[in-house]
């Protein structure tokens with residue numbers, strides 16, 4: 001047995017005597033020859049005050065006493081202004097002052113091995129951090145308000161929609177409140193109630209034109225403020241009790257319009273707000289984080305201050321002093337080419353420009369933006385607020401006071417999203433040999449007994465290692481051909497559109513896209529076959545190693561990240577002899593873990609554990625297999641996969657299993673995650689998701705291997721052939737629009 005590293009089992013004991021030099025303050029003259037170690041010791045301000053010449057090393061007890069004295073001195077100094085405090089410390093370096101502990105020999109390996117201590121300074125800073133955003137431990141019921149900031153056409157609504165989908169998929173309650181919608185509603189209300197309707201240009205039409213956004217237009221300013229007030233009121237109501245008004249009543253509108261300013265006391269005038277259609281919670285056992293997204297320009301300090309005040313007021317009135325955390329999310333874009341494209345998208349999709357010619361719409365939008373620019377005050381970099389600034393499509397990010405779930409969950413997603421057009425493919429592992437044999441032998445009858453036999457067989461084999469059968473291998477080959485065809489089409493589209501390849505450094509790619517001699521992109525890595533797969537590095541377009549190597553076998557070059565589960569059948573499905581793609585095997589993609597029930601079929605579970613089975617029937621999404629997982633647990637291990645897929649600038653392929661794919665498909669379809677068990681995931685079929693400009697995904701399904709008239713054996717879902725269990729929905733059409 002190797003000897004134990006003494007540093008691991010015990011605290012290092014100091015040598016008997018250490019001769020140490022005194023570290024110097026700036027501008028001091030060295031006292032003697034022994035000054036070599038000065039610079040390293042000087043990095044700690046606390047050590048400076050206690051160093052003495054050639055001091056003897058004290059016992060550990062003494063060291064603790066010195067530490068306490070040191071803490072006391074620090075405590076006294078905390079409240080002093082910075083320069084004063086530093087001066088004090090400098091003056092305290094006197095011979096005979098308490099000594100600091102000896103330096104550790106292992107400082108640069110292990111750092112200090114003293115226990116971390118709580119100083120007042122540290123506590124103050126940590127408290128501020130705790131108050132800003134929950135760190136996960138105590139933020140169970142708290143609400144979050146995400147306030148978008150930015151000039152028009154900076155992608156705010158795009159980001160809002162991505163956030164909505166992401167949070168909803170994670171099981172949060174999330175809702176967007178777009179102030180523009182309230183403005184249009186308020187303007188329509190004015191049309192009905194004023195004589196303006198008779199005029200050639202109605203208030204409604206006027207409210208969409210650039211002049212309406214001019215601060216000197218007082219009537220318009222009043223209406224814009226009313227719209228913001230109304231939207232904020234609804235936002236806070238929703239955060240409090242999950243209720244939104246589907247429609248805004250005439251009386252409410254009138255009250256909102258009677259505002260003359262956004263001053264917080266005016267919101268009291270809106271107490272008559274009708275709150276109808278409630279959003280139902282899907283679980284009685286789960287506490288949701290409620291997240292509201294306030295989508296407006298919010299470009300002035302005054303507006304943002306007002307939002308903070310409104311939230312503080314609401315937080316105070318909430319039961320159990322529930323807190324509304326506020327995160328500002330500013331999108332800054334000053335890239336003229338990018339903006340020109342954004343403007344086109346904006347005028348094509350925003351109802352404000354309906355009926356305008358393209359030229360008129362562009363001119364009007366530009367004018368509107370100018371009006372906003374005149375009063376735009378970007379978020380202050382040195383503020384105490386939580387904010388994330390996104391510059392030019394995430395090419396740069398600035399993050400301020402972002403902790404806890406914001407750092408863990410929100411920030412990675414924001415960094416991953418991009419507006420690229422790359423398709424994503426999801427499919428199950430091919431059919432295994434055992435399954436094939438079973439189907440051959442038993443055929444498939446629709447009686448209950450054979451269903452039970454099948455379920456037993458499936459449960460018993462699900463986790464066993466099994467090679468692909470003949471059909472499984474056919475699917476594997478067809479899958480490669482499919483990806484290759486798609487990859488080449490993708491590259492052709494890219495090469496046709498890209499004029500300045502070197503300028504394509506947007507998105508989340510660090511290395512950007514690489515220019516080659518013939519102005520095409522070459523991401524090819526050397527061909528690897530199944531033999532060296534274990535050593536294969538994951539290939540993603542973000543991987544700079546992928547840029548330099550050329551194709552060794554003239555195989556087509558296109559970027560594609562392939563992720564497969566670590567189940568042998570999945571690995572085999574994503575192992576191609578002509579492979580130019582590197583595949584990453586990740587256990588996050590493994591099937592739902594049935595824990596203690598692994599190897600049991602649901603019939604047996606129902607008989608032996610009826611209570612658990614009833615619970616599963618009642619709450620299929622949240623019921624956890626003992627010692628294993630529930631569907632909702634899958635999200636925790638799949639969100640990193642989503643982020644990995646989202647951040648790709650090239651293609652991505654996922655080979656996995658029914659339960660996991662149901663959860664992933666639910667994300668791309670934007671369907672309620674709690675119903676993901678209803679999604680049918682047939683064998684030998686590729687689900688293709690292509691990004692839409694607004695942030696959604698277009699779905700198409702591609703059956704690569706027809707079923708030869710056989711009924712499908714579904715080897716991955718827990719619902720297989722069980723009486724009374726939910727039956728998967730059958731999709732009639734092969735193309736879905738899931739924006």
Ligand SMILES: Nc1ncnc2c1ncn2[C@@H]1O[C@H](COP(=O)(O)OP(=O)(O)O)[C@@H](O)[C@H]1O
Nearest residue numbers: 152153154155156157158333342345393394419
């Ligand atoms: N981070 C971003 N920076 C700049 N433009 C973006 C960003 N994200 C998305 N876009 C693009 O901005 C365009 C306008 O988006 P939209 O959400 O309507 O803007 P806004 O809500 O700010 O007026 C869309 O084409 C979208 O693709």
Ligand SMILES: O=P(O)(O)OC[C@H]1O[C@@](CO)(OP(=O)(O)O)[C@@H](O)[C@@H]1O
Nearest residue numbers: 152179180183228295296297298299
């Ligand atoms: O209240 P402010 O911050 O001005 O923002 C709301 C405004 O945002 C605007 C700015 O152009 O765009 P959008 O509706 O696209 O989000 C207007 O529709 C809307 O009135």
